Amino acid sequence: MARTARAGDRHGRPGDFRTCRFSVKQRATRRDRIAAQRTVRFFAVKYVSTRGQAPALGFCDTMLAGLAPDGGLYVPESWPQFSADDIRALRGGSYADIALRIMWPFVEGEIDRSAFESIVRDAYATFRHEAICPLVQTGPNEFVLELFHGPTLAFKDVAMQLIGRLMDHVLSERDERATIVGATSGDTGGAAIEAFAGRDRTDIFILFPEGRVSPVQQRQMTGSTAANVHALAIAGNFDDCQALLKDMFGHASFRDAVRLSGVNSINWARIMAQVVYYFTSALSLGAPDRTISFCVPTGNFGDIFAGHVARRMGLPVETLIIATNDNDILARTLETGAYEMRGVVKTTSPSMDIQISSNFERLLYDASGGNAAEVRAAMAGLKQARRFDLAEKTLGVIREGFAAGRADIDTTAETIRSVNERSGYLLDPHTAIGVHVARARTGARRDAAAPTVVLGTAHPAKFPAAVEEAAGIGPALPSWLSGLMEREERFTALPSDLKIVEDHILRHARAAM
Numbered sequence: 009m010a011r012t013a014r015a016g017d018r019h020g021r022p023g024d025f026r027t028c029r030f031s032v033k034q035r036a037t038r039r040d041r042i043a044a045q046r047t048v049r050f051f052a053v054k055y056v057s058t059r060g061q062a063p064a065l066g067f068c069d070t071m072l073a074g075l076a077p078d079g080g081l082y083v084p085e086s087w088p089q090f091s092a093d094d095i096r097a098l099r100g101g102s103y104a105d106i107a108l109r110i111m112w113p114f115v116e117g118e119i120d121r122s123a124f125e126s127i128v129r130d131a132y133a134t135f136r137h138e139a140i141c142p143l144v145q146t147g148p149n150e151f152v153l154e155l156f157h158g159p160t161l162a163f164k165d166v167a168m169q170l171i172g173r174l175m176d177h178v179l180s181e182r183d184e185r186a187t188i189v190g191a192t193s194g195d196t197g198g199a200a201i202e203a204f205a206g207r208d209r210t211d212i213f214i215l216f217p218e219g220r221v222s223p224v225q226q227r228q229m230t231g232s233t234a235a236n237v238h239a240l241a242i243a244g245n246f247d248d249c250q251a252l253l254k255d256m257f258g259h260a261s262f263r264d265a266v267r268l269s270g271v272n273s274i275n276w277a278r279i280m281a282q283v284v285y286y287f288t289s290a291l292s293l294g295a296p297d298r299t300i301s302f303c304v305p306t307g308n309f310g311d312i313f314a315g316h317v318a319r320r321m322g323l324p325v326e327t328l329i330i331a332t333n334d335n336d337i338l339a340r341t342l343e344t345g346a347y348e349m350r351g352v353v354k355t356t357s358p359s360m361d362i363q364i365s366s367n368f369e370r371l372l373y374d375a376s377g378g379n380a381a382e383v384r385a386a387m388a389g390l391k392q393a394r395r396f397d398l399a400e401k402t403l404g405v406i407r408e409g410f411a412a413g414r415a416d417i418d419t420t421a422e423t424i425r426s427v428n429e430r431s432g433y434l435l436d437p438h439t440a441i442g443v444h445v446a447r448a449r450t451g452a453r454r455d456a457a458a459p460t461v462v463l464g465t466a467h468p469a470k471f472p473a474a475v476e477e478a479a480g481i482g483p484a485l486p487s488w489l490s491g492l493m494e495r496e497e498r499f500t501a502l503p504s505d506l507k508i509v510e511d512h513i514l515r516h517a518r519a520a521m
């Protein structure tokens with residue numbers, strides 16, 4: 009696997025593939041190149057900002073930085089390439105084996121191979137299903153990829169269990185501390201707290217929108233007794249929490265004082281880990297000799313962007329289907345070409361109650377051919393006028409690979425009810441939106457269409473009220489979480505005010521002391 013395609017180049021033209029060995033020594037003599045071939049056996053991927061005004065970094069600095077100092081998101085400057093034969097060679101491997109192969113090119117040269125291998129194996133040993141992310145057939149050519157067998161019952165565990173260990177490893181090697189600040193609409197917070205609780209080199213502060221997360225989600229964040237965990241209930245919605253977080257990254261003196269880092273999907277390491285399950289599920293269904301579509305319940309656009317990355321790496325993906333709830337900004341964008349914010353509506357799928365889908369910026373960058381100026385103009389429009397129009401060419405590229413659909417609250421409930429009635433399978437509201445949108449798209453063609461994998465992003469027991477109202481069944485928490493709702497709550501309520509939140513963090517973060 010010795011080729012890379014440049015990020016931003018949608019066609020991956022042959023001229024853009026470079027061998028690892030020569031790319032690092034462009035002006036070297038032939039003798040130098042032969043020597044380099046002996047010593048340099050990898051192409052260490054560099055990460056660049058989507059806004060083009062921050063220095064390129066290696067993997068470890070990219071992971072610790074979270075967001076780029078120019079406000080952009082880091083993306084690899086080239087996509088590692090897996091040929092059909094490379095993908096076939098992954099067949100029969102365990103989830104951890106495949107995770108190692110898929111993620112290694114992104115970290116190679118930055119993390120020791122055997123350390124990376126034990127981190128990956130330890131991370132996935134925390135899952136309660138042997139397959140880690142099993143596939144369940146729910147209809148003709150329709151599968152749910154269950155991503156909720158980790159410690160907090162949501163897909164976030166897949167990346168977070170890895171990142172907690174990876175950050176610890178890198179910080180120990182450097183003998184440094186960091187302060188993690190995360191914004192959550194419910195699931196990221198619990199998964200991050202679970203992954204970082206008790207870790208000596210990090211303090212973790214999670215901003216969640218007060219009154220807008222499910223009781224189970226709230227208890228997963230507020231029930232931790234670890235001294236390095238700080239749950240902050242913010243008076244606002246998820247977008248307010250995420251805006252505070254981005255402002256903290258943009259505030260250089262605060263960022264440096266606390267050694268700020270993030271674990272939202274603005275952090276490249278999150279996306280990298282989420283790419284893996286696109287490969288494992290597609291392989292189970294016959295890839296690379298069969299093309300697969302994926303339907304992804306979408307909010308911050310991280311999960312579906314990971315599918316885009318898998319496709320850019322060579323996985324044959326037919327369509328990536330964006331499934332939204334009433335907060336349908338992405339579905340509207342695909343239809344009209346205008347990204348236009350409206351107020352956030354509260355739904356039964358609270359984790360997707362989002363208007364600013366951060367990772368859409370990564371797609372804009374890639375689909376525009378790596379045009380950072382176009383991205384900067386779009387993001388400036390969003391900040392000033394709460395909207396921007398996509399360039400025609402960029403929109404065309406996005407429409408080639410993506411489709412979108414929505415499900416309102418009633419449709420979500422009806423999908424939970426009917427799927428349970430017909431097949432005895434209980435969906436959580438987020439996954440139900442994915443199933444509805446996938447079915448609406450394939451309709452009567454379901455037998456003939458390419459298989460569609462719906463990403464099962466959460467366990468139904470995280471949202472018992474909505475599930476019970478829809479299906480008449482109150483899903484129980486798994487036994488290892490049975491005491492969760494009796495845990496004492498510990499959190500601080502704060503207004504959505506940058507100074508107040510920063511002061512609170514400064515007072516409690518050990519890295520700032």
Ligand SMILES: Cc1ncc(COP(=O)(O)O)c(C=O)c1O
Pocket residue numbers: 162163194195196273305306307308309310311312359360438439465466
């Ligand atoms: C259960 C669930 N489904 C879907 C999503 C949306 O995922 P993304 O934000 O990566 O688009 C989230 C939150 O991120 C979630 O917690």
Ligand SMILES: N[C@@H](CCOP(=O)(O)O)C(=O)O
Pocket residue numbers: 191192193194195196197271272273274307308310359360
């Ligand atoms: N739905 C998310 C929102 C944050 O998403 P992230 O993937 O960027 O961390 C949540 O559950 O918090």
